[in-house]
Amino acid sequence: MTNRVFKLFSSLQLTVVLLSCALVLVFVGTMAQVKLGLYVAQEEYFRSIFVYWQPNGVSWKIPVLPGGWLLGGLLLVNLLAAHVKRFQISKKKIGIFLIHGGLIFLLLGQFFTEVFQVESNLRLEEGQTRNYSENARLHEVAIIDVSNPDRDEVVAIPESLIAKTQEIRHAKLPFTIRVKEYFENSRPAGPMVEGKKMQAAGATDQFSEVPLVATMDEKNVPSALLELTTESGKVGEWVASLWQNEAHQFEFDGRTYNLLLRPTRYYKPYTIKLLDFRHDVYPGTTKPSNFSSKIHLSDPTRGEERDVLIRMNEPLRHAGETYFQASFDPTNDKVTILQVVRNPAAITPYVSCILMGLGLLVQFLMHLIGFAQKRKNQIAPRRDDPRKTTSTALAAGERNS
């Protein structure tokens, strides 16, 4: 039994089947982007175990295709099993071995990237300094103790926790947070907005729940109704929403707190100040020829104080993070938007590229040399009669010219 399983998993047939599935998956995953947007299509097709099919208006769904995780995993198992079974390291197979070794490395590296990579944005106006970047999709509820003028004490609760938990306690907070209502996407309530209204009596801001959006240029704007309580009673009740610009401020136990719902922040032990943002176009056109942000990087932990020019294709790499010129604000030409990426597995593709490139080269050269030698041996003895060389025979086929 184990033998048969091993045989199956190491078979070339399985490789072909899996690759064919991968072909279909990549194709449908690409087409799906038109409707779902890049992000959701990625989640559903490539960062999933199965791709499901759900007909309109029903609650059940059936898996129709293995998703990216499953296919990648199976391919990995297939590759490893095949190597164990078939490939002894020999001079002849060194190319094949390198290619597949590189592929294993690439698959693993991409797996780690998918799991550990964090992408966020840094939006800066000229003259502004920041020590954090923000996630464009994830949010958090932050409760900030601002009593100390030198130092804020921040407790941030991720949206995922807010969404599924009713009571949240934190060692640094003297109260309990009760989530009374939570809308993943919301709109300020009004006569034109359909959807469930938040049951927040007396709050100045009222929000209604609206369907989730998925495309690249639309965003979900969450709102939550939060109640803070202690054992001795209720501290207060607030509607926190990404629609709001200001935090709710309240006093408790002689200390002052701010409460707000905001994009998830990633704090850094250094600051970045935008000195100058440029958005140039080609003369006489509206086509951008250059975006660049001149920033000042200040990192006391590493003793770095320097100006950096971030441009298209020329990012800043600092402390394991990459800052690249991602976008600009069409309404304000003094604002730059940098994308910040932290990827601990960033080196893996480079290693696997070298391995696979070498492998392909070796393999290709070996074929070429073998082919050339074979032809030399074929042609040499017949040189005296050109009519019978392979070439003429090939062309003539069965007929005589």
Place this chain on the structure above:
Amino acid sequence: MKKWFPKILVGVFALWILVGIRAPKPKDDFNLAGFGRLPVLLNGRVQPMDSVARNALLNMSGKSVVRTDEGTISATEWLIEAMSNSEKADTRKVFRAQHPDLEALLGTEVAQLEYYSFNQVTNHLEEIEKQARNVAKSEDGKKDVARLRTPFQKDLMHFYDSLILYHRIKSSLGPVDTKDFVHELSRYKETIAPGLGALQASEAGEEFEQTDLQVIAAFFRRYQEVARFAYPLAVPPMPNQARDQWINVGDSLMQSMRTDSIHPAVTHLAQITTAYAKKQPAEFNKAVANYRIWLQSSQLAPELKKGTEEFFFNQLQPFYKAMVIYVAALLLGCAFWLNLSEWVRRSAFALLGLAFVIHTVGLIFRMYLEGRPPVTNLYSSAIFVGWGAVILGMILEKIFKGGIGLVAAAFVGFVTQIIAHHLSMSGDTMEMLQAVLDTNIWLATHVVIITAGYSAMFLAGLLAIIYVIRGFFTKTLAPETAKALARMVYGITCFATLFSFVGTILGGIWADQSWGRFWGWDPKENGALLIVIWCAIVLHARWGGLIKERGLMTMTIFGNIITSFSWFGVNMLGIGLHSYGFMDKASFWLITFIISQLAIMGLAMLPPRFWASFKNQGPTNPPSSPKGKAPQPAAA
């Protein structure tokens, strides 16, 4: 004769190319070439008048010359006619209406009159504008509208845009209704000082001459209109200004009100158009020469050189000439299959070589003009795909003889030039690059290698098609030929795998270097990945003995579909970083191509007894290598 035939043939075609290099003769004594070489700035780059003319004409009428009753006239001649407001310009049939409803709208009396002159449509301008406004109104605020238009709306909007472009061209070097612009300028110059004096006086509440103010106000309105519509930026920067500070003639004339002087370039250009309008060739030639001298002395020698060089490139038409010679080589190659005379094959190969040389010259010339690696947009990718496939095909022909590599190379060369020609109609083929693509190192590596991968995929696919067509319909696919074809297809597929894979990985590294992520599932990235996966499937299926000769061919033909999807299909989705080359008409051709490939695959999958070449060989002897045995040494 047979020995000399290839040489004579190449000589004839080479002569044809050389004739094209000569500068065109002055027409009616007007040095039109001199005018065509003059530099202007358009689309963010310095280019000769000739390029402005060609691209505008291609866009409007789909052709780069104008047909008239007295014969064809060049793009440059049409441009100077329009720019100097010669009455002839309005009689040139350059507006194209293809949709019957649009023709009905234009009140065509003669059925199927495809091209219109401006004079023929003047009575319908209001109606066209009204209709175009309706379309624009219905699309207000919607995204991606161009794709949702009906064929009539598309044709209407194209017609409307062509009319606007024509008006802009007519406004380029002065107001559209001026007959003697030199004279007008001298009058303008005289009125600036008194006019401005009157203006200041009126603002200060002092007494002033009413007519002075009225005259300058009239000029102001007149030149404001020019500033709004003028097409290329024709006025170069002065030596103390930045190199890219070109402005249009209207803006320059408006500035004159402040400086109380007329820019020398405006004066020179006015002399040129006025001389042309007055039909004075000697004056015209002198004005062109004087302007060149002025440009030379105003530190604009590089721009002047650029204009001259690009004019020469336009004149040479290397890709068009290569296309014609590829067709000749293709026909000779097919003739060889019929009569099998070695001298025919030699002639075809010699022609292929000549076409390749002129193709290469064009490619390198373009790189020089742009200062870029060969592939910068879809147009140039088509040129390059052809070029790569021709090299590979020539190598195959050298190795295998038999005419197969030759025919395949000539065919891909020809078809890719046709594709390129159609892509060129959407505008300037040497357009400036989006900021994100402005990196020569990655364009030279990632883009070139990926495109070479397309070349190999299409060449392999075409070889497989030759296998199927010859095998199914003719008896010429002998077992040795079939085997040779299988080896070619296998070898080229390996090559395609190598290039597609390395190119895809380099793309990932570019992304990682520039955006901090190796892979983002962008449609174009996925398209490249599809090619790599497909190659891996084909090769593994072959090595595992899951497919044999016909299977290999069928799968390789499917590779054509995947490659065309990756090359064009993903751009049509209109999403992601790579959607720079969105096209519309091309979807029809892409779908047609895919259906044709599926049909050939269907043929390929029919059992051998239906194949003309195989049915007499008996059921026990289908052309295939023994099960599991790889066709190449050292394969797993």
